[in-house]
Amino acid sequence: MSYYTFEDFYxxxxxxxxxxxxxxxxxxxxxxxxxxxxxxxxxxHPRRGIEFPGGKVEKGESAEKAAVREVFEETGATVDALTYLAQYRVKGKGGTIIKNVYFATIEKIKIKAHYYETNGPILMKQLPESIKNNDKFSFMMKDEVLQRSMEYIFKNKILQL
Structure with a gap:
């Protein structure tokens, strides 16, 4: 199946x-x-917790360029390869948000003095199975977007462990 509807954390x-x-x-x-x-x-993220990097596309910028920029700003990492995975739409109380989901392999990580809106990079060998109940993780890590994206990554051999 390539289309899913569900409720997010909110x-x-x-x-x-x-x-x-x-x-x-x-x-x-x-x-x-x-x-x-x-x-x-x-x-x-200081308020939301641990999450994959992301953010807003700036005026005149493509979504792909925004993805590469956000990864660098929030982690100091240089993207080696970027693959489009999915797109999702959230119909919230404050309006509709549309977001592209990408998978990136990272070439290198540079230690920076400032990581914009975050506390910098975190490396994990594996993601905990109980993210939904783990207060250290952002709400963005707790709905089906992450779960379905990971399934897609492995099913389509975008990443092989």
Missing amino acids: KNTVELSFTDHPYSLTPKHVWVICRFKGQWLLTE
């Missing part, structure tokens, strides 16, 4: 599709599942 309706840009050719947000030398590369 009970908003989420539509997730693994087809090519089903909701918008110019999404305003990106989220990047990162892998570096056999480990997952995440970042720690």
